[in-house]
Amino acid sequence: MITQVIVAEHGTSTTDPAPARPLDRRARRRRETIDEILRIAADVMTQDGVNALSMAEIARRLGVQPPSIYKYFDSLLHIYDALFQRGQLEHLRVMRGAMANAQPGLPALTAGLEASGQWCLANRSVAQLMFWRPVPSFEPSPEAFAPSIEMVNLQKAAIADAIAAGQLGPAEVDQVVHLVSVFIVGVLSQAIANEPDLEWGYGRFTPLFPQLMALIPALYPPPPRQNRPHRR
Amino acid sequence: MITQVIVAEHGTSTTDPAPARPLDRRARRRRETIDEILRIAADVMTQDGVNALSMAEIARRLGVQPPSIYKYFDSLLHIYDALFQRGQLEHLRVMRGAMANAQPGLPALTAGLEASGQWCLANRSVAQLMFWRPVPSFEPSPEAFAPSIEMVNLQKAAIADAIAAGQLGPAEVDQVVHLVSVFIVGVLSQAIANEPDLEWGYGRFTPLFPQLMALIPALYPPPPRQNRPHRR
DNA sequence: GTCTATAGCCTGATAGAC
DNA sequence: GTCTATCAGGCTATAGAC
Numbered sequence: 001m002i003t004q005v006i007v008a009e010h011g012t013s014t015t016d017p018a019p020a021r022p023l024d025r026r027a028r029r030r031r032e033t034i035d036e037i038l039r040i041a042a043d044v045m046t047q048d049g050v051n052a053l054s055m056a057e058i059a060r061r062l063g064v065q066p067p068s069i070y071k072y073f074d075s076l077l078h079i080y081d082a083l084f085q086r087g088q089l090e091h092l093r094v095m096r097g098a099m100a101n102a103q104p105g106l107p108a109l110t111a112g113l114e115a116s117g118q119w120c121l122a123n124r125s126v127a128q129l130m131f132w133r134p135v136p137s138f139e140p141s142p143e144a145f146a147p148s149i150e151m152v153n154l155q156k157a158a159i160a161d162a163i164a165a166g167q168l169g170p171a172e173v174d175q176v177v178h179l180v181s182v183f184i185v186g187v188l189s190q191a192i193a194n195e196p197d198l199e200w201g202y203g204r205f206t207p208l209f210p211q212l213m214a215l216i217p218a219l220y221p222p223p224p225r226q227n228r229p230h231r232r
Numbered sequence: 233m234i235t236q237v238i239v240a241e242h243g244t245s246t247t248d249p250a251p252a253r254p255l256d257r258r259a260r261r262r263r264e265t266i267d268e269i270l271r272i273a274a275d276v277m278t279q280d281g282v283n284a285l286s287m288a289e290i291a292r293r294l295g296v297q298p299p300s301i302y303k304y305f306d307s308l309l310h311i312y313d314a315l316f317q318r319g320q321l322e323h324l325r326v327m328r329g330a331m332a333n334a335q336p337g338l339p340a341l342t343a344g345l346e347a348s349g350q351w352c353l354a355n356r357s358v359a360q361l362m363f364w365r366p367v368p369s370f371e372p373s374p375e376a377f378a379p380s381i382e383m384v385n386l387q388k389a390a391i392a393d394a395i396a397a398g399q400l401g402p403a404e405v406d407q408v409v410h411l412v413s414v415f416i417v418g419v420l421s422q423a424i425a426n427e428p429d430l431e432w433g434y435g436r437f438t439p440l441f442p443q444l445m446a447l448i449p450a451l452y453p454p455p456p457r458q459n460r461p462h463r464r
Numbered sequence: 465g466t467c468t469a470t471a472g473c474c475t476g477a478t479a480g481a482c
Numbered sequence: 483g484t485c486t487a488t489c490a491g492g493c494t495a496t497a498g499a500c
Contacts, residue, residue, distance in 0.1 A: 030483095033483095048368060049283070049366070049367070049368040049369075051281070051283040051366075052368070054474085054475065054476085055475080055476065055477085056474075056475065056476085064483095064484075064485090065484075065485060065486080066475090066476080066477085067477080067478080067479095067484085067485075067486090068483070068484060068485080070476095070477075070478085071483055071484085075476075075477080076475095076476070076477095131425070132421070132425055133425050134281070134283070134366055135281070136280060136281040136284070174436075175436075178422070178436045178437060178440065179440060181418075181422055181437075182415070182418035182419050182422055182437060182440060182444070183414070183418060184418075185417075185418050185421045185422055186413075186414035186415060186416075186417050186418025186419075186421065187414050187418075189364065189417045189418070189421045190410070190413055190414055190417055193363070193364055193365050204406075204407075204410045205410060205413075205414060208410065208411060208414060211451060212414070215447050215450060215451070218447060218450050219443060219447065262465095265465095286492085286493065286494085287493080287494065287495085288492075288493065288494085296465095296466075296467090297466075297467060297468080298493090298494080298495085299466085299467075299468090299495080299496080299497095300465070300466060300467080302494095302495070302496085303465055303466085307494080307495080308493095308494070465500105466499105466500085467498100467499080467500075468497105468498090468499080468500100469496105469497085469498090469499100470495105470496085470497085471494105471495090471496080471497095472493100472494090472495090472496105473492100473493080473494080473495100474491100474492075474493070474494100475490100475491080475492065475493090476489105476490095476491090476492100477488105477489085477490090477491105478487105478488085478489080478490105479486105479487085479488080479489100480485100480486090480487090480488105481484105481485080481486080481487100482483105482484085482485075482486100
């Protein structure tokens with residue numbers, strides 16, 4: 001179990017009243033180094049596989065000796081944890097933004113998951129770390145995992161909206177969550193394994209996703225309604 | 233690239249006329265050792281991850297010293313290749329058997345894929361090696377890969393049957409292959425990542441598979457027919 | 465076919481000088 | 483915060499005795 005809380009070091013502290021400059025030079029420089037370590041780590045995972053990440057390779061690419069990395073991260077597993085947490089936070093932000101710009105209910109759910117797919121393919125090594133769990137010895141810390149719970153709640157809320165609006169018939173929200181997870185993980189798994197250079201929307205698999213989402217009402221048929229807004 | 237042909241050593245040669253005994257003791261003993269090495273290798277991958285396979289760990293569990301393993305396999309990658317090939321052959325056999333016992337067309341396709349899912353969960357480490365490609369440095373040899381092509385051809389034939397029988401409307405066979413691959417890989421990915429101890433048919437994901445297969449005619453609607461056999 | 469011994473590489477992580 | 487030096491251990495693979 002990883003207990004070191006890494007995120008506190010990354011952002012600017014909002015409870016810090018004193019300094020005139022938001023970050024002094026040393027702190028800013030440290031943050032930049034942390035950013036670069038994580039950027040390099042994602043590159044290594046993309047090129048050589050998520051499991052191939054090593055302190056030594058990061059140090060080589062950063063142009064320092066391996067012990068220097070330990071000034072920023074206590075261990076290799078802490079680097080995995082930071083990648084996991086940053087990935088979850090960014091993924092949540094992207095999905096939330098896409099959902100906010102779509103109609104509530106099924107359109108929002110679809111838009112959120114398409115944004116998720118786009119992000120996952122643009123960050124596929126981190127996405128694999130987050131959702132496929134290829135490193136058995138790594139267990140994310142509760143802090144790193146938290147955004148993932150929030151992401152599922154976003155999806156559940158959209159599904160509840162869809163049912164309330166009559167876009168879907170009465171359904172167990174959890175079942176629908178599992179169904180759409182199969183869709184998104186299916187297209188992403190196939191895209192990552194078979195079309196490693198294509199982004200979302202291209203190739204033989206990810207274009208299927210909107211069609212799959214359109215099938216959901218066939219599994220949970222909406223009840224016929226008198227006062228559906230001016231269509232049929 | 234792996235060029236050593238391993239399968240020739242595994243099976244009994246059919247072009248070998250001379251010996252009265254089908255296999256002499258030495259050859260049989262050798263075959264048993266090879267079988268045990270591969271069985272142990274699959275166990276290691278299941279417990280510690282596909283990438284964690286090592287000659288040293290196999291030797292420890294077999295109760296020999298690492299150099300002894302090299303009398304049976306030229307390298308670790310050759311062990312991956314043998315696992316890949318045996319897995320593909322067995323998977324093909326299982327799928328073919330299930331399809332032969334079902335009605336042609338969509339029922340055969342569904343039965344074959346359900347048998348595939350069952351096999352993949354019962355042999356999940358080898359299935360991951362075969363279909364998720366988690367070891368970037370490993371590329372299967374053409375001999376090992378061949379059964380996979382045959383497996384896809386089985387699926388294509390069943391889809392063509394389904395179209396010919398009017399179970400599906402006119403569709404590109406390749407598109408349907410990609411669609412069902414998304415379904416099966418989706419439920420398997422989620423099952424493997426989230427329900428590591430459940431077999432096919434249990435849990436929150438694999439029971440969705442038949443429902444997903446039943447949706448295919450909604451994507452490729454069959455044309456209305458006069459002479460459909462005594463139903464409707 | 466088994467073993468011991470070993471070469472030669474890699475790794476994560478720490479101690480301590482500067 | 484950087485370095486050198488080092489520990490302790492892992493790994494693949496080979497050489498050669500038995």
